[in-house]
Amino acid sequence: MEIMATAPTLTLENIRQMIVGIDKKVPLYDGRHVQYINFDNAASTPILKPVLDKINEFMGWYSSVHRGTGFKSQISTLMHEKSREIVARFVNVDLEEHTIIFGKNATEAINKLAHRILLQPDQVILCSKMEHHSNDLPWRTRTRVVHVDIDDKGRLIEEDLIANLEKYRGRVALFAITGASNVTGWVNDVHRLAEICHGYGVQIMVDAAQWVPHRKVDMRPQDDPGHIDFLAFSAHKIYAPLGAGVLIGDKSAFGQGEPDMVGGGTVHIVSLDHTYWADVPEKEEAGSPNTVGIVALAKALLVMEELGMDNIAAHEAHLTTYMLRRMKEIPQASIYGGDDPYDVENRMGVVSFNVEGLPHELVAAILNHEGGIGVRNGCFCAHPYIKCLLRVSEEDARLLEENILKRDRTTIPGAVRASFGIYNTEEEIDVFIDVLKRIARREWKGEYQQDFHTGEYHLKGYNPDYGNYFRL
Numbered sequence: 001m002e003i004m005a006t007a008p009t010l011t012l013e014n015i016r017q018m019i020v021g022i023d024k025k026v027p028l029y030d031g032r033h034v035q036y037i038n039f040d041n042a043a044s045t046p047i048l049k050p051v052l053d054k055i056n057e058f059m060g061w062y063s064s065v066h067r068g069t070g071f072k073s074q075i076s077t078l079m080h081e082k083s084r085e086i087v088a089r090f091v092n093v094d095l096e097e098h099t100i101i102f103g104k105n106a107t108e109a110i111n112k113l114a115h116r117i118l119l120q121p122d123q124v125i126l127c128s129k130m131e132h133h134s135n136d137l138p139w140r141t142r143t144r145v146v147h148v149d150i151d152d153k154g155r156l157i158e159e160d161l162i163a164n165l166e167k168y169r170g171r172v173a174l175f176a177i178t179g180a181s182n183v184t185g186w187v188n189d190v191h192r193l194a195e196i197c198h199g200y201g202v203q204i205m206v207d208a209a210q211w212v213p214h215r216k217v218d219m220r221p222q223d224d225p226g227h228i229d230f231l232a233f234s235a236h237k238i239y240a241p242l243g244a245g246v247l248i249g250d251k252s253a254f255g256q257g258e259p260d261m262v263g264g265g266t267v268h269i270v271s272l273d274h275t276y277w278a279d280v281p282e283k284e285e286a287g288s289p290n291t292v293g294i295v296a297l298a299k300a301l302l303v304m305e306e307l308g309m310d311n312i313a314a315h316e317a318h319l320t321t322y323m324l325r326r327m328k329e330i331p332q333a334s335i336y337g338g339d340d341p342y343d344v345e346n347r348m349g350v351v352s353f354n355v356e357g358l359p360h361e362l363v364a365a366i367l368n369h370e371g372g373i374g375v376r377n378g379c380f381c382a383h384p385y386i387k388c389l390l391r392v393s394e395e396d397a398r399l400l401e402e403n404i405l406k407r408d409r410t411t412i413p414g415a416v417r418a419s420f421g422i423y424n425t426e427e428e429i430d431v432f433i434d435v436l437k438r439i440a441r442r443e444w445k446g447e448y449q450q451d452f453h454t455g456e457y458h459l460k461g462y463n464p465d466y467g468n469y470f471r472l
């Protein structure tokens with residue numbers, strides 16, 4: 001009798017078996033090896049096994065897309081276009097009206113929109129003080145950017161959005177806002193913000209890099225006042241780190257003007273003195289696309305659909321509550337944003353904190369060397385936001401700029417960030433809290449030295465042979 005192996009049903013209960021590298025052990029300061037704890041998911045997530053398996057399977061059929069005539073090219077082209085349909089369904093848009101433009105990440109997607117948006121000379125763009133640089137700097141390259149204010153916990157002040165929409169009435173080209181903060185985890189009510197903006201005839205662009213991984217996203221039909229006009233996100237934050245990103249928007253927004261990048265694939269026809277641009281999305285996807293990354297992105301969305309975005313949100317809310325409850329056992333730790341364990345509905349599993357009297361770089365280094373825990377520290381590409389949250393004075397900010405320009409990074413303000421994914425557990429949080437308690441009691445074991453140029457702390461005498469772990 002032939003017995004067929006069936007793939008296990010995907011659930012959050014068995015998700016750890018589906019995370020590639022979950023069993024990897026990493027070295028500690030004393031040579032012992034422990035299982036790695038990855039609390040840096042807001043930066044990048046590991047790859048899901050079903051995504052990797054699908055990509056391995058696809059590689060057997062992979063070939064040139066769009067202009068190849070061979071059978072493999074046809075399959076690759078079909079999968080490339082099928083991926084658009086999967087993205088469209090995931091965010092609930094109609095491909096008759098919307099276009100899905102693939103690129104390499106959220107940053108590239110936002111830059112593209114910033115370069116493609118048609119602006120009158122006196123128009124402004126609104127964004128907020130809680131943005132990642134990727135949703136702030138691209139707009140500054142085009143026109144004057146006005147930053148909507150935040151409150152002392154780092155939440156957007158809606159009244160200030162309205163005040164700015166009033167102040168610049170008729171002159172606001174777009175409101176660019178994050179779906180969720182990569183520093184405090186605050187989730188913005190983007191549909192309410194969209195209704196407000198649309199009431200003023202202003203479109204809204206949501207940076208969904210931190211939103212798509214954790215919440216059900218619905219851009220809503222265009223006749224809904226709460227619809228989202230543009231959305232951008234990255235695959236490497238949704239368990240598919242193969243270098244793809246997406247920009248979604250109304251087709252008409254890309255109809256006029258030249259693409260920001262031109263070349264192969266972007267045209268209907270070219271003569272020596274003129275060019276007729278192709279229709280979207282081809283017009284906006286210059287050069288050979290990253291079809292492998294795009295298929296990985298689409299497969300990751302399918303897996304997340306199967307797991308259920310509400311289940312993902314509930315699991316991560318549970319972890320956040322547990323983390324915030326346990327952080328209360330460490331009075332020396334102060335959290336930026338919200339620290340109420342029972343107020344987690346409007347925040348994600350991102351916890352940024354400092355330990356009284358200790359540099360953030362040192363705390364992060366000890367978590368790594370003495371706990372095998374990967375976190376992130378610093379300003380998280382959100383300098384204006386961090387300066388507000390840490391109450392850095394104008395004078396200190398100016399001194400800091402001087403130091404950095406002298407390549408002295410020893411005084412950079414910042415925080416330590418622990419961020420969760422679908423596969424993290426309470427047990428991992430317990431290990432983290434134990435190490436953090438030792439740090440707060442100044443009971444770490446190693447001797448650490450700060451690097452003047454990077455600001456990072458290094459464990460004295462630590463010189464592992466990385467080649468024992470991975471070689472090219």
Ligand SMILES: Cc1ncc(COP(=O)(O)O)c(C=O)c1O
Binds near residue numbers: 042
């Ligand atoms: C809120 C937010 N926006 C944008 C980005 C940029 O994403 P990427 O680096 O994938 O382009 C990030 C990355 O951390 C982010 O957290």
